[in-house]
Amino acid sequence: MVVLKKILLAEDNPRDAELTLEAFEESLLANRVVVVKDGVETLEYLRCEGQYADREPGLPSVLLLDIKMPRKDGIEVLREIRADPKLKLLPVVMLTSSREDKDLLNSYYLGVNAYVVKPVNFSGFIDAIKQFGIFWGLVNELPPDESHKTNEI
Amino acid sequence: MSRLKFIQNLSIKSKIILIVFIVVLTALALGFATVATWDHNKTKRTMESNLILNAKLIGDYCVVPLFFNDREQATEAISGLKFVESVEEAYLLDKEGKVFAVYPDTMKINSPVQIYPESGIDKIKGYYLVSESVVFKGERLGTILFKANTRELAIQSRKLTITLSLLALALLSISLILVMKLHKFISTPILDLANFTSAISRSQDFNVQLDMHGNDEVGFLYEQFNNMLAQMLRRKNERDIAEQEIKELNASLEKKVKERTEMLESANKELESFSYSVSHDLRAPLRHINGYLELLTKKYDLQLDEKGRHYRKTISEAATQMGRLIDDLLHFSRTGRMEVKPEPVDMSKIIAETISILESETKDREIEWQVGTMVSVTADLTMMRQVWLNLIGNAVKYTKKRKPAIIEIGCSIKGSEVTYFVRDNGAGFDMNYAQKLFGVFQRLHSNEEFEGTGIGLASVSKIVAKHNGKVWAEGEVDKGATFYFSLPILKKEV
Incomplete structure (x- = not known):
């Protein structure tokens, strides 16, 4: 049986994190979600550094990235991921309350895979997360694991 | 001769x-x-x-x-x-x-x-x-x-x-x-004067004087010429000083303009970051309130009695209202910062589109639309859509008690201006408060009577002002209201 990969959620606000987990609960995906609290922690998780040095190796199936976070914001994290040969192919989805043109443009410019604005209305949010979980957790084909390859594409 | x-x-x-x-x-x-x-x-x-x-x-x-x-x-x-x-x-x-x-x-x-x-x-x-x-x-x-x-x-x-x-x-x-020998006594001073004059007119240097040649008429001429030179020198000096002053004034003015521009730019940036934080930080707690209310409803509704459910419902309504206020305010501030991108705008088309957008609100209503022939203008398409949506939306909203509601839309050209209007037979307003209509968060009706945030007309006013136009309104309580806006017509459109 295929081992389902984790979903990494970068969210500094515990309420947002809880609500998002509740939404994943609806789709029975909550047990696969790992929550990190800021940009620095996100990169540590992905690179298996710091407190995540001993975690099981392997990248998540998708990174759900909030933009406004302490220490390192989502845009910076995205830039570093795209610049890192080991992380550059990781699917990244912005999950944010900002609809600002500036954030949208920056994210797409840096190669984000999707940009989702959190709906104010919770049932809308649950729907969004449900569809999101199905798409990124089950439907979407991930890039082949590059850890076995020496050459980059 | x-x-x-x-x-x-x-x-x-x-x-x-x-x-x-x-x-x-x-x-x-x-x-x-x-x-x-x-x-x-x-x-x-x-x-x-x-x-x-x-x-x-x-x-x-x-x-x-x-x-x-x-x-x-x-x-x-x-x-x-x-x-x-x-x-x-x-x-x-x-x-x-x-x-x-x-x-x-x-x-x-x-x-x-x-x-x-x-x-x-x-x-x-x-x-x-x-x-x-x-x-x-x-x-x-x-x-x-x-x-x-x-x-x-x-x-x-x-x-x-x-x-x-x-x-x-x-x-x-x-x-x-x-x-031949003696003519020099007369001609030399005159020729000298001529040469001297042309040299001055070439060099523009007035800081020189003629050497005196005697007390005859030519001597008198020399004296007068020297006086004139002195006067010109004085005026030139005065002019130079004035020019210098103007230059300095200009420089200080430029400096001031630069400073003000920088101040404005930084104020604008502050405003942008302000509205950015509003959109982020103000919306987040609202989302949380809504989210937890939903969870409460979903998981614990049966444990609430009727009063508890009433409280929950009120909290939900208040949060929704707050959300709308924030969205409108953000929209208004974005409108203020938006630049007009002029293009030919087919007003008839926009009005038809707007009426169909409002269909969800009008489908159960009896509304008599009277739309005249509309003059098209050069304006910002998105902004014009917003203007019509606000004005027609208002007319629909404030005629909700009328059967039938009559909404008349038209325009007239006067000089190099076209004036559009939306007239309804709705609730109207007291002309004493007419100037308050276009202010931000200014409302003449309670939220219970007619829903709204008081942003719509303020946005209309701001957009029309950005197009160098004017807005005004006429109304009478319980008789109806007419909202006008005028836009300048570019010559080639006439």
Whole structure:
């Protein structure tokens, strides 16, 4: 049986994190979600550094990235991921309350895979997360694991 | 006139020489002509009196031969005239007037006698004719006549003319040499002034003065010119100072503008980051409230009694209202920062689209739409959509108690302006508060009566102002309201 990969959620606000987990609960995906609290922690998780040095190796199936976070914001994290040969192919989805043109443009410019604005209305949010979980957790084909390859594409 | 013009164009030096030449020549000519005339007359008088004297002398010699009727002696007597060079012929007549003797003796005795004057001297055809009586003791014995040429007179005249001409030439030459040397006293200061003036006009340097040349008219001119230069220098200095002041003023103005622009830019940035935080930070707690309320409803609704459910419902409504306020406020602030992107806008099309957008609100209503022919303009399409959505949306909202509701949309052109209006027969408003209509969060109706945030008309006002137009409204409580906005028409659209 295929081992389902984790979903990494970068969210500094515990309420947002809880609500998002509740939404994943609806789709029975909550047990696969790992929550990190800021940009620095996100990169540590992905690179298996710091407190995540001993975690099981392997990248998540998708990174759900909030933009406004302490220490390192989502845009910076995205830039570093795209610049890192080991992380550059990781699917990244912005999950944010900002609809600002500036954030949208920056994210797409840096190669984000999707940009989702959190709906104010919770049932809308649950729907969004449900569809999101199905798409990124089950439907979407991930890039082949590059850890076995020496050459980059 | 053309000759005078030619003189005007001569240099001062040439003018002075020409004037002196003309004056000296005229003076010499007049003077010499007078001298020549006077001399000629004098010579003529001398010659005439000499001829008369000779006639008298010869006449005296002829007294005796006439008395004794001795022709031979008479001929000899008048032959004495040979010493008078000019005499060409002479006759001695007896008292009857017959020719008694002639000179020269080669002439025949009976040669015809020319018409001589009775007595005295006369000048005819270049000859003097002299007639003198021969008288002895009061008795007239005969007449002596002779003809003398005036060659000597002509020779004298010619000599004089040549002499005077040579003299005139010499004097004229001396005058010209002198004037060539002396004209400088007049022309040099004037030429100096001319050169000086052109040098100044080239260099624009007024900080110079002419050296004085004396106290004559030119000296006076120099003095006046120096005064003028001093005045020009003073004015130039004043102007330079003023220019410098203007430059400094401009520089400080530019600096101020730059500072203000920087301040404005930073204020704008602050505003942007403000609205950014509003959108992020204000919305997040609202989302949380909604989220947890939903969870509460979903998981614990059965444990709430009716009052509890009422509280939950009220919290939910308040949060929704808050969400709408935040969204509207954000939208309003974004509208304020948006730049107008002008393009041709088909107003009829936008109005039709707007009415169909509002269909969800109007489908259960009885509304009579009266849409006139609309003039299209150059404007920002998105902004125009927003204007019509707000105005028509308002008309729909405030006529909700009318059956039927009548909503009239139209426009009129006046000068270079087109005025659009939306008229309804709805709740209307008190004209005393008309100016409050377009303010942010200003409302004339309670939220319970008519829902709204008080942003719509403020946005309309801001958009129309960005298009250099005007908004205004007319209304009466319970009768209806008309909202107008005018936009300038570009010339090519007329």
